Amino acid sequence: MMSKGQTVDVPVHMIEQLQGLLTELERLVSPYRADFLARMYRARASDLEGKGRSLTDVKRRFQNSH
Numbered sequence: 001m002m003s004k005g006q007t008v009d010v011p012v013h014m015i016e017q018l019q020g021l022l023t024e025l026e027r028l029v030s031p032y033r034a035d036f037l038a039r040m041y042r043a044r045a046s047d048l049e050g051k052g053r054s055l056t057d058v059k060r061r062f063q064n065s066h
Helices: 012-029 034-048 055-065
Strands: none
Touching: 012 034
């Protein structure tokens, strides 16, 4: 685990490739499932606010629904 203040060098081409992949994924998903994409953005915002569910809770809910 890294402590605060430590840095990692990441090649620019790697960042550009990741940005390209994210753009392509959004392009592929959004025309067909705008509702799904909106839910994912809301879930991410909720997670950043500390309101997300733990993986254990999600797993338990999934197991109980089947």
